[in-house]
């Protein structure tokens with residue numbers, strides 16, 4: 001890690017920041033921010049239109065805007081190699097308390113959109129039910145997120161099980 005990197009991340013609290021959902025294949029956070037030139041090529045290459053700029057101009061994925069198909073177009077478009085092939089996608093879906101089913105309103109939209117069949121519903125008292133996400137089956141694709149009528153799907157990085165993404 002360079003002195004410049006170390007100082008920047010110290011000043012920004014980088015060592016304790018919640019994980020940010022970078023595009024597929026992103027290098028480790030500090031290395032990524034040193035390598036990415038903020039050119040925007042990954043965003044232009046994404047056929048799903050789910051890559052945006054964060055406040056600093058770095059690319060960030062928003063799965064509430066659509067699904068990642070793991071097509072690799074963003075990786076292939078990244079000339080500085082801030083995105084590299086063969087890296088796992090370590091995000092998993094969950095539901096916040098905004099979920100309609102948790103409040104007693106019938107909804108199975110997320111389950112209907114999950115090809116991996118990673119979502120099941122657990123019955124609760126009072127006619128409520130709770131979506132339960134199988135973290136082994138979930139691919140983190142985000143197909144469940146955009147269709148959710150109340151934006152209740154959130155994503156967690158497997159290395160930070162208590163931290164939500166900005167997505």
Ligand code: SF4
Pocket residue numbers: 023024045046047048049050051061067068069070071072073074075
């Ligand atoms: S893998 Fe494909 S769909 Fe996913 S963010 Fe990259 S370009 Fe978009």
Ligand code: SF4
Pocket residue numbers: 095098099100101102107108109110111131147148149150151152153
């Ligand atoms: S689609 Fe959203 S509101 Fe509906 S059950 Fe899933 S998380 Fe809950």
Ligand code: SF4
Pocket residue numbers: 092093113114115116117118119133137138139140141142143144145
């Ligand atoms: S992120 Fe994809 S695999 Fe995971 S629960 Fe949602 S639709 Fe299913």
